[in-house]
Amino acid sequence: MTRFLPLLALPALAACTAVPPQAPGDKPASYMAIGTEPGWTLEITPGLLNYNGDYGDTKILQPNPGARPSAGGERYVTDRLTVDVTHAECSDGMSDRRYRDTVTVTADGKTVKGCGGAILAPDQLAGTDWTFESIGGTRVAADRPTSLSFAADRLSGSAGCNRFSASWSSDGTTLTAGPLMATKMACAGAAMTQESAFFKLMESPVRIEFPSDGTLLLTGADGQTAVLKRAI
Known part of the structure; x- marks a missing residue:
């Protein structure tokens, strides 16, 4: 039976030394x-x-x-x-x-x-799937499944409570989503808080970046962010 080892987030290799220089007290890079x-x-x-x-x-x-x-x-x-x-x-x-x-x-x-x-960044967002790591600088609740999927012209997912969907477009550096349409379930505590923060973030176009650890970073005009990791 075929077995796979888990994928790991991989930092960049520094030229010639392979490991970036460390400042005093830093955790050793790998x-x-x-x-x-x-x-x-x-x-x-x-x-x-x-x-x-x-x-x-x-x-x-x-x-x-x-x-x-x-x-x-x-x-x-x-x-x-x-x-x-x-x-x-x-x-x-x-x-x-x-x-x-x-x-x-x-x-x-x-x-x-x-x-x-x-x-490396994906060639295109369409066809990719992600899960949330943090929203508004706060780690998402571990007991609430999250997702964000990009189809050709629609995105869909959950920020921990309701299912949502919207149209979307991107010029490669900015992501613009149409009004988010969501179910109307009420959730207690962190799930509703993180969902509300994500919905507010997506009210305006957000900057998209792909750090070298393989995450997707969405940043709003006010500096609020959502960090997502690739679902493979």
């Missing part, structure tokens, strides 16, 4: 890569290479030897792991999610290929 068939993950921190292969059955932890420049990217070489990071767009093979880098790992002589680095 670079993540993933692959499928067989499923594997690789985490590169300033001190370690942490490889989990064969759906987690193979585990290799090695000191980070530092990145060597290579054609189109960087290379890490240890006695058990060789990692080649090539700055060429990559698809994860099980969705339309795209990454900045193509990553090849040779672990104890076995070579696998996958993707890593910054998650």
Whole structure:
């Protein structure tokens, strides 16, 4: 039976060092890569290479030897792991999610290929599905399912209470939604608060951005935001 490892939010790889420089007291940054068939993950921190292969059955932890420049990217070489990071767009093979880098790992002589680095923005919003992480700077209630889906000319979803839908258009940097049509169910507490905040946000055009962690950021003229993560 085919098994997949969970997708991870991936920060960008800094040129040559692979891990951005850290300020005193910062949590160490990490670079993540993933692959499928067989499923594997690789985490590169300033001190370690942490490889989990064969759906987690193979585990290799090695000191980070530092990145060597290579054609189109960087290379890490240890006695058990060789990692080649090539700055060429990559698809994860099980969705339309795209990454900045193509990553090849040779672990104890076995070579696998996958993707890593910054998650790239989707080619278009139509056909994508998202869930809310925060609205108005507040984390959404964990016990209230949320969603936002974009069809060719309509969006639909739930901000934790009622189902809503509207027409939508975008010029690539701004999203404009028609009046949101919603069911009339009353919800107590955080669900109604976060829904009201989202409906207010969408009353006017919002700026759309795609940070390198793969989220979708909607920002209103007053600075209020909604942060969503891709549903795969």
